[in-house]
Amino acid sequence: MKLSISHPKLTMIRFEINGQIVPHSQINQEFVVDVNQESNIEVFFEPWKTKPLVRINSHLIDYWLADIMQFDHMIQVRWDNNFYQRYQEKNIQCKMRSLGITKQEDIDYYLGINNSNFDIVEQIKKYL
């Protein structure tokens, strides 16, 4: 996985993966590291009180959905195989709260979750 950080005002950046400083590359205004395994990633930067954009494999991720811990001088990101599953689950919870949805049929209707409906699919196949 490629983690990239960008912000127009960054003057210093340092990546630490599982407590070890790792080298990074720079492509235009983005600072990029490769992350090959489950990792606790810390990104230190200057100036402080900056909120950089964080991308995973060129996908801009939301701080809250990704459980990114934000400090004045650094951010913490946890990467593992379940990252996107957690991301999606939190996204869905957030949408349910925002739309005031609690009932299962509304979850299906508005969010399209648990939508296999294979019972109806089998009925349709019988008619065909």
Add this chain to the structure above:
Amino acid sequence: MGKALLINLPQYDTIAPPGALAILAAVCKQNNYNYTLFDFNIKLHRRLNENQLQHLSDWLTGIIPKYDSLNSDLKKDLLKIWNESITPKLLEQFDIIALSVFTVWSLRIVQLILPELRKITKTKIVLGGNGCDSKFFDTKIPFDQWVVNNNLADYIVKGDGEPTFAAILQGKNNIPGVNGYPQKHDWDINNYPIPDYSKFDLAEYNSKKVYITGSRGCVRNCTFCDIAVSWPKFRYRNADNIVEEIKKHYYDLGITNYDFTDSLINGSISNFYKFNTALAEEKAKNSDLKDIKYIGQFICRPQSQMPKDHYEAMYYAGCTQLTVGIESFSESVRLHMRKKFSNSDIDYHIEQSSYWGIKNVWLMICGYPTETINDHKENLSGLKKYQQYAQQGIIELIRWGTTMHLFENTPIVSGEMIKELGLKIHTEQEEIFDSVYNWTSNVNPQLTLVERIRRRIEIHEHCVNYGYLQPRVRQELMAIKNLAMLIKEKL
């Protein structure tokens, strides 16, 4: 000072206040009219239970085929709730009553309440909205003809409501678009007043957002679409005009979420870019505005037309979701549809959307008349190709509908296309649906309704396997099941 009663009708969502009423409210204010709002749709949602609301929805949308099949107790309740609010005494104070007939799905409620309204008041009644151009599902009688024949309203407005309603309030005659006078299609929408939401109780609606219009009409002429009937010409508001409206609603009402009603927000690429940069600059200058966000419908364009800095500008302006008519993953099908974008354009668009975290809702069609089995296989391959974006949540939702159906007034049912495609329409089940599902094409004879359903089911199974979220799919599958039953009965 005159006084107007502005009424919103079901079928309508309860997510946000109806934009049409906000437009009429602004016109009233501009023409020195006081106004009162009555959202009958919200009232029903507060008063009816779930089963009643479902039955009402099925009746309004024609799933219940006959008008008279409305449950008699529900009918009594509807009229009771209506008559409690709309009384002769209330109506005495108004000089004009305007009802928003938003779509064909409002026709049946109008059919129910308009005769009641006409019985108790001589106040002038105005009907407007796209529904005025529609026909009743079961009888196929044009709505405006029914209104005129039964003398139920004084004005029927088609086209832009702003100038026409203003002209009605000013007591003018021979107004373009009113009572059959030819519509004018080149009104300058920059001259329209900003919609007025000041008298809405925003707490009544689910989301704290409002609808906003940046343009009317479309720059394409897709074969399956009838938008050109309502808005034959594409017209757009200046970017600064739209930003001013957003700022006004924010400072007056605290609204941060905006939902564009446009058929496409990027019809004018330069104006759209200007809007995004202007809004981004306002947000950078003034941190009050930092939470402003917007969503809208969007057309996929090549990189040469929408370079990367356009997507960046959308991000900083607050674009959070785009609804895109991808329609098919087959270039040849899209070519016939007149979509004018390639597969690499789709790749570019979704990459940029992912890069800037802008979610997509993809609208698709299964069973377009020219769709061969190889085109269908391209659809299945496309679902596999883009599944990573579904798993990221960038393709937030995908909708495949209930298989291709033919609507009146769309290019696909023009004489020329019917001849080109050898389309044959089999009408026996039309009474149930407001469009035609049962058609065949002589140039693509394998694509029967049975085959379209089979492909749709296969697509559904692939979507589930790849993790695509499909809203309302249960309802779609139920409709497809009904179709499949009909075919079986026919055979």
